[in-house]
Amino acid sequence: MQSKKTNIPFSLTSESLVSDLSEEQLISLLVEGWRKSKREVIASIAEDCAVIQAEKKELYYLFKMDATVENVHFDPSSPPEWIGRKALARALSDIASMGGEPLYALVGLGVNRTEKVERIKQLYKGLTDLARAIGMDLIGGETTKSNQLFIVVTVWGKTDGYKPILRSGAEDGDSLFVTGVLGGSYDSGHHLLFIPRIQEGQWLAKGQWAKAMMDLSDGLATDLPRMAKASNIxxxxxxxxxxxxxxxxxxxxxxxxxxxxxxxxxxxxxxIDLIKNWPFEVPIKKIGTFSKNGKMEFQDGYRGFDHFQKSRGDY
Ligand SMILES: Nc1ncnc2c1ncn2[C@@H]1O[C@H](COP(=O)(O)OP(=O)(O)OP(=O)(O)O)[C@@H](O)[C@H]1O
Ligand SMILES: Cc1ncc(C[n+]2csc(CCOP(=O)(O)O)c2C)c(N)n1
Ligand SMILES: [Mg+2]
Known part of the structure; x- marks a missing residue:
């Protein structure tokens, strides 16, 4: 895998804290100097999923892991079925963002000894109901004691007969589109019940509509600059x-x-053809253009979510 530039704005000391860094800076620091050793690894860190090319032509395997943690990604009072559903849907959104078809899931679970069995059963029902609806298989996982409830889901997907769409394919003059509506996810409950855009992503990839694609998880202000930098435009x-x-x-x-x-x-x-042929219920909207005259950042004051910067309910 390719290491990214660390972009650390100061020198770290033995006293430096994780909160001195952004999430992106920490990941950069951890994988600095790491080089991929296998040719079949087409994409890895900094993309939505890792992409592994299979021996068969135009068959690519996609992998993504996502953690869903109590008090970070959901409130203790959230309905447990929705928590389990969200845990799987988060990883599915990354598979969708490359135009992939989800195949299998591994599920890691951290539970406190004082946890109610019924709550964990409900959580698993939410997760497995979604897996069944999508036609994917739960193939294993891991269970551990933990002070804080968490679920870590790894999804394995594929694109068969077409290429996965990376963040790096945008070029000068391309139109920039988004599905659905943005904002208010936490307060409205959308963050628990969102529908990962799996069919939409596959259609955009198979039909060679999308040149670059990603899912919006940290907010447009953070995620669009990531696509711009990956595409260098x-x-x-x-x-x-x-x-x-x-x-x-x-x-x-x-x-x-x-x-x-x-x-x-x-x-x-x-x-124009895209708008005319779009076959899904969720709307699409053109929100801008990629341009060599444009900036790769939003103006100051617009900043998306970062796990290590101060935000709601921090501890
Ligand atoms: N601890 C880690 N070690 C190696 N790679 C990591 C680590 N954490 C994250 N990554 C990689 O860094 C990139 C960014 O991770 P992140 O989970 O934020 O993905 P994302 O797609 O940007 O966000 P989301 O998962 O919310 O859609 C991904 O390619 C991910 O696989
Ligand atoms: C209790 C609680 N507090 C805050 C939020 C909001 N939130 C959590 S993670 C995240 C970004 C994506 O996460 P990641 O980068 O891990 O994919 C956002 C916007 C929430 N859902 N629940
Ligand atoms: Mg993503």
Missing amino acids: GFEIDYEAIPVRKNYGLHNALTDGEDYELLFSVAKEKE
């Missing part, structure tokens, strides 16, 4: 075009996170 946003959830505002749409919608680039000349 700037962007220009039409702020008024951003689809905002009812009762929320532009700031929510840019910074709240957990939208779990698809962000993708399309060649300008395909834009």
Whole structure:
């Protein structure tokens, strides 16, 4: 795998804390200097999923792990079925973001000894109901004692007969689209009950509509610059075009996170056909353009979610 530049703005000392870094800086630091040893690893760290090319032509395997932690990703009072559902759906959103088809899941569970068995049973029901609905198989996992309830889901998916869509394919002049509406995910409960855009992602990849694609988990303000940097191209946003959830505002749409919608680039000349042929219920909206004259960052004050920066309910 390719190591990313660390971009650490100061020298670390033995006293430095994780909270001195952003999530991205910590990951960069941990994998600095790591080089992939296998040719079949097509994409890895910094993409939504790792991509492994199988020996058969145009067969790619996708892998993604996501953690769902009490008081970080859900409140103790959240319905347990919804917690389990969310834990799987988070990883499915990353598979969707490459146009993949989910196949198998491994589930890690951390539970306190004082936890009610019924709560964990309900949590598992939410998770397995979604897996069944999607037609994927639960093939194993791990269970451990933990002070804080957590679920770690690893999903294995594939693209068979077509290439997965990376974050790095956007080019000058491409149109930038988003599915659904953005903002207010936590307060509205969307963060528990969102529908991962699996069919939409596959359609966009199979039909060669999307050139670059990712899912929005940390907020457009953080995630779009990631796509721009991966593609090495700037962007220009039409702020008024951003689809905002009812009762929320532009700031929510840019910074709240957990939208779990698809962000993708399309060649300008395909834009009209895309809109005409879009076969799904969820709407798509053009929100800007990739441009070599544009910036790769949003203006100051728009910043998405970061696990190590101070936010709601920090401890
Ligand atoms: N501890 C780690 N070691 C190695 N790679 C990591 C580690 N944590 C995250 N990564 C990789 O870093 C990238 C960013 O991780 P992250 O989980 O934020 O993915 P994302 O797709 O940006 O966000 P989300 O999972 O919320 O959609 C991914 O490619 C992920 O596989
Ligand atoms: C109790 C509670 N507090 C805050 C939030 C909001 N939240 C948590 S993680 C995240 C970004 C994506 O996470 P990751 O980067 O891990 O994929 C956001 C916006 C929540 N859902 N529950
Ligand atoms: Mg992602």
